[in-house]
Amino acid sequence: MTFTPGELRAALACLATTALESLQIIAADRLAGQHYPHLDPAQSVLVLGVDGETSTGLVRQALLAVYPPDHPVTRISGPDRATCPLADLAAAGEDAASLLWIPAVSAPAAFTALLDVVAHLRAPDGCPWDRELTWARLRSSLLExxxxxxxxxxAEDPVKVAEELGDLLLQIAMQTQIASEEGLFRTPDVIARIVSKLIRRHPHVFGDEQVSDTAEVLANWEAIKRAERERNGEKRSPLSGVPAGLPALAQADAYLDRMSRVQAIDAPEMPSVALAALDATSPPTPEAVGDALFGLVAWARAHGIDTESALREANARYAAQVDQLQDDS
Known part of the structure; x- marks a missing residue:
């Protein structure tokens, strides 16, 4: 769908009463083809060439990934305009081509807004405490x-999850800002690397590779990783890449997960899972306890249980029991 300069001028004139600090313009067919729209919600948007139910539905679905369902959207068809919540956006008519105007959100909601705040905090006119942060000083905060x-x-608390995800995003933004200031890399470099990695390791989505099930996906993933390590001259151990700093239970689970997907070599013999294997008649050795715990992780994996989560839940139950005893005393 093509709009003449005159039609665009008429559409913008229709919005002349609204202060537009900046405006993003995108074609409806391009927007509909994006799984996550390349839009900054802090800026107004003009969508061109919205026509028919299919086009409107795809555009609405794409916009809902960025804007809340009740965000106002104005449809402009010639001299006519109508505003409704985004979730209620419907086709104007089978043959009626129109434009959509989406005003900017009131609160900063783009990733760039976070990057701007973090850069300001690190600037000479920013916060003295934030300016003193280093990668080393942020380690404990990242873990916390x-x-x-x-x-x-x-806790399955979506409000708290959203809050904590924001705190984790802050850690990423601060780490990359420090790196940028030191000339090591920039935020676009970080994003480009992970986007490239995801595309490279999903040839069945972004290429011509054919897979029949998840097992093939995981096998291909490991094969691609091995090829990458070989090209980079890295150690070729199947366990390469499992962080040495992982909690012990999580690390054991990661080792076992890796070996379950490796077919080139046989896995080592598993330690006995039974805690009874520890000789009760003599003091246990750290090696025996470690083997028993490792075997327990393997046994739990075989039954679809994540030991790290299971132990956290057990810890929470124990803490709740202690609190209850305290309340009852």
Whole structure:
């Protein structure tokens, strides 16, 4: 659908009473083809060439990934205009081509807004405490925020999860801002690397690779990772890439998960899972306890149980029992 300069001028004139600090213009067919729209919600948007139920539905679905359902949308068809909540947006008519105007959101909601705030905090006129932050000083905060997110996930509290995800995003933004200031890399470099990695490791989505099930997806993923390590001259162990700093239970689970997807070599013999294997007649050795715990992780995996989560839940139950005993005393 093509709009003449005159039609665009008429549409903008229709919106002349609204202060437009900036305006993004995008064609409806391009917007409908994006799984997550490349739009900044802090700026107004003009969508061109919306016609028919299919086009309107796809545009509405794409916009709902960025804007709340009750965000106002104005449809402009010639001299006519009508405003409704985004969730209620419907086709104007089978043959009626129209434009959509979406005003900017009132609160900063784009990732760039967070980056701007963080850069300001680190600027000479920013916060003295934030300017003193380093990668080393942020290590403990990164761990703390990660575990707070896990706690919120365990509680299945969406409001708290959203809050903790924001705190984790702050950690990422601050880490990359520090790197940018030191000339190491920039936020676009970080995003470009992960986007490239995801596309490269999903040839069945972004390429011509054919897969029949999840097992093939995981096998391909490991094969691609091995090829990447070989090209980079990295160690070729199947366990390469499992962080050394993981909590022990999570690390054991990660090791076992890796080996379950490796077919080139045989996995080592598993330690006995039975805690009874520890000789009760003599003091246990750290090696025996470690083997028993590792075997327990393997046994739990075989039954679809994540030991790290299971132990956290057990810890929470124990803490609740202690609190109850305290209340009853």
């Amino acid at each position: 925020e990660s575990y707070e997110l896990l706690t919120a996930l365990d």
